[in-house]
Amino acid sequence: MDNALDACEEAGVLPDLFIGIRKVSEEVYRITVEDNGPGIVPAQVPFVFGKLLYGSRFHQVRQSRGQQGIGISAAVLYAQLTTGLPTVVISRTDPKEAAHRFELAIHVESNEPHIVSKKKIEWDRTHGTRVEIELRTSLTARKRLLEYLKFTSVVNPHARIMAEIDGETLTFERVSADPIASPKAIQPHPHGIELGALKRMAGASAAPLGEFLVTSFSRVGKKAAAEIGAAADLEAGRKVKALSADELKRLHAALQSVDVPAPPAAQCLSPIGEDLIRQGLDKEFSLDFVKARTRPPSVYGGHPFVVEAAIGYGGRLRAEDRAQILRFANRVPLMYQQGACAITQSVSDVNWKQYGIAQQGLPMGPVLILVHVASTNVPFTSESKDAIAAISEISKEIDLVLKDLGRELKQFLSRRDRRKAQDDRARAICSIIPEIAAKVAEIVEKPLIDVSPIEGKIMRRVVAKKWTADGMVHLSLRNFTPHEVTLTLYDLSPDEGKGAAPPPSYTDRSGDDFTRVWQVKLPPEEVWDARYRGKGGGRIELRGVEDTQKVVVDLDV
Numbered sequence: 001m002d003n004a005l006d007a008c009e010e011a012g013v014l015p016d017l018f019i020g021i022r023k024v025s026e027e028v029y030r031i032t033v034e035d036n037g038p039g040i041v042p043a044q045v046p047f048v049f050g051k052l053l054y055g056s057r058f059h060q061v062r063q064s065r066g067q068q069g070i071g072i073s074a075a076v077l078y079a080q081l082t083t084g085l086p087t088v089v090i091s092r093t094d095p096k097e098a099a100h101r102f103e104l105a106i107h108v109e110s111n112e113p114h115i116v117s118k119k120k121i122e123w124d125r126t127h128g129t130r131v132e133i134e135l136r137t138s139l140t141a142r143k144r145l146l147e148y149l150k151f152t153s154v155v156n157p158h159a160r161i162m163a164e165i166d167g168e169t170l171t172f173e174r175v176s177a178d179p180i181a182s183p184k185a186i187q188p189h190p191h192g193i194e195l196g197a198l199k200r201m202a203g204a205s206a207a208p209l210g211e212f213l214v215t216s217f218s219r220v221g222k223k224a225a226a227e228i229g230a231a232a233d234l235e236a237g238r239k240v241k242a243l244s245a246d247e248l249k250r251l252h253a254a255l256q257s258v259d260v261p262a263p264p265a266a267q268c269l270s271p272i273g274e275d276l277i278r279q280g281l282d283k284e285f286s287l288d289f290v291k292a293r294t295r296p297p298s299v300y301g302g303h304p305f306v307v308e309a310a311i312g313y314g315g316r317l318r319a320e321d322r323a324q325i326l327r328f329a330n331r332v333p334l335m336y337q338q339g340a341c342a343i344t345q346s347v348s349d350v351n352w353k354q355y356g357i358a359q360q361g362l363p364m365g366p367v368l369i370l371v372h373v374a375s376t377n378v379p380f381t382s383e384s385k386d387a388i389a390a391i392s393e394i395s396k397e398i399d400l401v402l403k404d405l406g407r408e409l410k411q412f413l414s415r416r417d418r419r420k421a422q423d424d425r426a427r428a429i430c431s432i433i434p435e436i437a438a439k440v441a442e443i444v445e446k447p448l449i450d451v452s453p454i455e456g457k458i459m460r461r462v463v464a465k466k467w468t469a470d471g472m473v474h475l476s477l478r479n480f481t482p483h484e485v486t487l488t489l490y491d492l493s494p495d496e497g498k499g500a501a502p503p504p505s506y507t508d509r510s511g512d513d514f515t516r517v518w519q520v521k522l523p524p525e526e527v528w529d530a531r532y533r534g535k536g537g538g539r540i541e542l543r544g545v546e547d548t549q550k551v552v553v554d555l556d557v
Helices: 002-011 045-050 071-083 142-155 195-203 209-216 222-231 245-257 274-285 342-349 392-444 452-459
Strands: 016-025 028-035 087-092 099-107 112-121 128-136 160-165 168-172 289-294 298-300 303-313 324-329 367-375 462-469 472-479 485-493 506-510 513-522 527-533 539-543 550-554
Touching (some): 002 071, 045 099, 045 112, 142 168, 142 367, 195 245, 222 245, 289 392, 342 392, 367 392, 462 485, 513 527, 539 550
Parallel strands (some): 324 367
Antiparallel strands (some): 289 303, 303 367, 485 513, 485 539, 506 513
């Protein structure tokens, strides 16, 4: 999936991914990943899938999901070791060209690809790549797999992901129709270069030292190049290809010591963006509150990075559990080793109690916290790339963005609590005033008056009421605001709602419950009523009106 998303990003197309996992025999599963990317040139297919450390982006300084060239070839090798079967790869680069189908294996002794078969075939994709691998495994981590797909969809809201997992079909729709701008590679920064990479670059260059420093490194001008040469005690005219091992070590130390401006982060990084993070979370979690922040670019050790975060509250999150923490690096979910990750540590270090959230190490309650670190070189704790190392610059940025979002959440909770108190008072008014009016009318032996004008003067809101009497369920809407409102009334209950008048716009059944929906346009001071046969219960919802401008009352409760 990482390779597929990267390929689509580089080609500027909206990703349509298919993931298939099907049981072939006892303990053997066929895993299929298909994309609509640019495809792979046939001559390169055997090396991409059949040669370890063949990563095309291994030395590029830019944000990308996969870099080392180990992942897909390691999967091919693992399948080969567990089942002895070759991997099937189908690739097409142009609608005018036929698709090429390969069966590939790896010569373990020489780390070279072995082409078992190769032929041209018809394929319904005009361009793209399909990989089929059969390996010995199980679906014990099914929950984590589904979470991986869901979380990948959250931070890649431009992608449509369809999955068929052992008979179950899932679709994660895209919420953005704009392809992501692919980050552009930049030259390495002097403070981020490693000695081995410097030796490789010097060995491939015929330029003198001064020219080599200016043309091969980011943010190095003639003045900085002269300072680096002087610090390394090397003449600007020396050919870097002829430098000895000791001289290269001096040059490497000089590169680290001379002050050079930070690398250009905007060019080589591709953060998700606040709007898309919110859309991705809303799509998958239906939260009551969600805010996102993208921090300005920063640098650690010559490597540019950006920290993004979001906080969500309510919705379908469980109130009695710990906060759900979603960790991402370069748009890839980090599924394991949560406790060893700098993101988790930063979340734990924040005093969430001052933002109105309970805390036992990690925050508690219906809270979701998302943190995404985008960098040209994410500092993972190990080769498994499951946790981010505690680099002080990164931890500081995470801490700042979490506290910023915490203040936003505190404001939301304060407004919610004030609104709840107002709603409780309004519900009390709607419940008590009619009873007071009835008692007064009884005492003074006068006809019962209409108390609606009194309610309206007190509240100045849209009031929705539900009550049951004589086997009938009654619904009432009254607009006490000075403006016409267009709203949607949802009535959810076990009642089938036969003979509803007026009939609802549509009715839906889910299990033993029914949902009736009315679309209502209500001028100021007007009243709308509906009723149907039933026993009541359930609940009603009013949408299309701001929370501060509505009151919903169930008089049976």
